[in-house]
Amino acid sequence: MKLYYHPVSTTSRPIMAFAADHPLDLEFQVVDLMTGEHLQPAYTDINPSQQVPMLDDDGFRLTECSAILKYLADKCDSAAYPKDLRQRARVNEMMDWFNTGLSRELGYGVVYPQVLPHYRRPDPAVQSGHLEWGCEKARRWLAILDGRILGGGRQWVAGDTMTLADYLGAGILTLGEVIRLDYAGYPNIQRWLKTIKDRPTWRQTNEAFYTYFVAPYQDGEFVSL
Numbered sequence: 586m587k588l589y590y591h592p593v594s595t596t597s598r599p600i601m602a603f604a605a606d607h608p609l610d611l612e613f614q615v616v617d618l619m620t621g622e623h624l625q626p627a628y629t630d631i632n633p634s635q636q637v638p639m640l641d642d643d644g645f646r647l648t649e650c651s652a653i654l655k656y657l658a659d660k661c662d663s664a665a666y667p668k669d670l671r672q673r674a675r676v677n678e679m680m681d682w683f684n685t686g687l688s689r690e691l692g693y694g695v696v697y698p699q700v701l702p703h704y705r706r707p708d709p710a711v712q713s714g715h716l717e718w719g720c721e722k723a724r725r726w727l728a729i730l731d732g733r734i735l736g737g738g739r740q741w742v743a744g745d746t747m748t749l750a751d752y753l754g755a756g757i758l759t760l761g762e763v764i765r766l767d768y769a770g771y772p773n774i775q776r777w778l779k780t781i782k783d784r785p786t787w788r789q790t791n792e793a794f795y796t797y798f799v800a801p802y803q804d805g806e807f808v809s810l
């Protein structure tokens with residue numbers, strides 16, 4: 586199997602982390618988002634969405650990080666994607682929660698418009714209104730994550746053990762580090778992230794993210810939560 590990915594990408598990092606923790610025969614093929622390789626005909630031909638990640642399993646091509654994680658987990662029979670119907674439904678629920686709610690507001694509402702030129706609104710008033718809106722909505726999701734989902738001493742977001750939802754959620758939350766978001770004021774989120782980041786495979790699979798996406802912006806001025 587081959588994973589087309591980029592090592593700083595928020596949607597690739599959870600798959601890299603999962604793969605590092607599991608016995609998967611996975612070849613990694615960088616698609617250089619920085620030079621626009623994903624927009625070139627060679628990649629567009631195999632992935633018209635022009636995004637990473639994409640998995641190719643013997644000609645079966647699959648996009649969407651959430652779908653790829655589930656596919657890989659079933660492929661290697663991982664306990665991170667439980668077989669029990671309700672436990673699995675809970676994991677699916679949390680993955681959708683992260684990917685459609687928090688990711689939208691935190692990533693597209695707050696972080697990307699400040700660091701990726703093609704997401705910045707050309708009109709300063711629109712940009713500022715967009716960020717204000719994103720921050721307000723992101724704060725709401727973070728309060729739910731901190732208080733309801735990870736509150737009461739819960740260690741993981743979807744059950745008693747680490748699941749795909751934790752892999753995905755940690756990738757999305759750590760994107761905030763690009764604008765130096767440390768989740769002060771959200772102690773349960775901080776505790777949960779620390780547990781995941783203390784895992785031996787975390788630094789290895791996130792090294793490029795910290796080097797090429799977090800470090801260059803460490804002195805930047807950002808609107809933050």
Ligand SMILES: N[C@@H](CCC(=O)N[C@@H](CS)C(=O)NCC(=O)O)C(=O)O
Nearest residue numbers: 594595596635636637638649650651
């Ligand atoms: N819904 C997709 C989103 C994938 C995505 O946003 N990928 C980004 C990298 S994190 C990308 O390829 N961006 C390139 C671009 O949009 O130009 C998923 O969950 O996998």
